[in-house]
Amino acid sequence: DTGVSQNPRHKITKRGQNVTFRCDPISEHNRLYWYRQTLGQGPEFLTYFQNEAQLEKSRLLSDRFSAERPKGSFSTLEIQRTEQGDSAMYLCASSFPPLADPSTDTQYFGPGTRLTVL
Amino acid sequence: AQKVTQAQTEISVVEKEDVTLDCVYETRDTTYYLFWYKQPPSGELVFLIRRNSFDEQNEISGRYSWNFQKSTSSFNFTITASQVVDSAVYFCALSEGSNAGNMLTFGGGTRLMVKP
Numbered sequence: 001d002t003g004v005s006q007n008p009r010h011k012i013t014k015r016g017q018n019v020t021f022r023c024d025p026i027s028e029h030n031r032l033y034w035y036r037q038t039l040g041q042g043p044e045f046l047t048y049f050q051n052e053a054q055l056e057k058s059r060l061l062s063d064r065f066s067a068e069r070p071k072g073s074f075s076t077l078e079i080q081r082t083e084q085g086d087s088a089m090y091l092c093a094s095s096f097p098p099l100a101d102p103s104t105d106t107q108y109f110g111p112g113t114r115l116t117v118l
Numbered sequence: 119a120q121k122v123t124q125a126q127t128e129i130s131v132v133e134k135e136d137v138t139l140d141c142v143y144e145t146r147d148t149t150y151y152l153f154w155y156k157q158p159p160s161g162e163l164v165f166l167i168r169r170n171s172f173d174e175q176n177e178i179s180g181r182y183s184w185n186f187q188k189s190t191s192s193f194n195f196t197i198t199a200s201q202v203v204d205s206a207v208y209f210c211a212l213s214e215g216s217n218a219g220n221m222l223t224f225g226g227g228t229r230l231m232v233k234p
Binding site: 040111 | 124219226
């Protein structure tokens with residue numbers, strides 16, 4: 001069983017450019033999450049999907065950020081007009097909450113995409 | 119609002135020493151879940167354990183053990199006989215509500231360095 005995969009692993013861009021990241025969850029996982037981690041800090045929640053529905057968004061997710069999961073499988077996170085403050089590791093996680101016992105749900109993380117905005 | 123505090127930003131030990139990583143949390147919910155994740159230098163967060171707010175039993179898994187105390191809102195993690203491979207950043211996290219898959223609130227992490 002392959003884990004969560006993210007592409008690209010590294011992205012360097014100039015301020016003002018748009019970037020898009022992709023996340024492929026573990027097969028059959030219906031929940032998909034995005035987090036952002038800046039250097040020396042813990043990850044911060046951005047948003048999550050259940051199937052194709054985006055159920056929750058953090059106030060950290062400004063208008064320049066948009067996430068999609070059109071077919072309930074992979075997800076993309078786009079940042080428009082990047083700023084230097086967007087430089088961070090963007091982490092994706094997925095989970096499959098068992099209907100019988102959602103208390104056993106666990107998020108499994110991918111390797112992340114490290115974004116550097118020059 | 120929920121909050122997780124890991125007061126120790128960095129700990130350095132010599133191999134075979136025992137080490138405890140502290141985690142203190144704040145929540146108004148009566149149902150919540152606590153987690154520990156390990157982030158090795160490769161960067162990928164690795165799940166270690168999940169506990170729910172109704173289960174205060176301590177847990178042991180090999181050299182790892184966890185102590186959950188609701189009275190002090192703490193969920194501490196102990197590594198016995200540490201090894202160099204334990205070197206990593208360790209994060210404590212909290213999710214509120216009856217579904218353990220709700221958004222995670224992470225602490226700032228503790229960097230553990232185990233020297234040979």
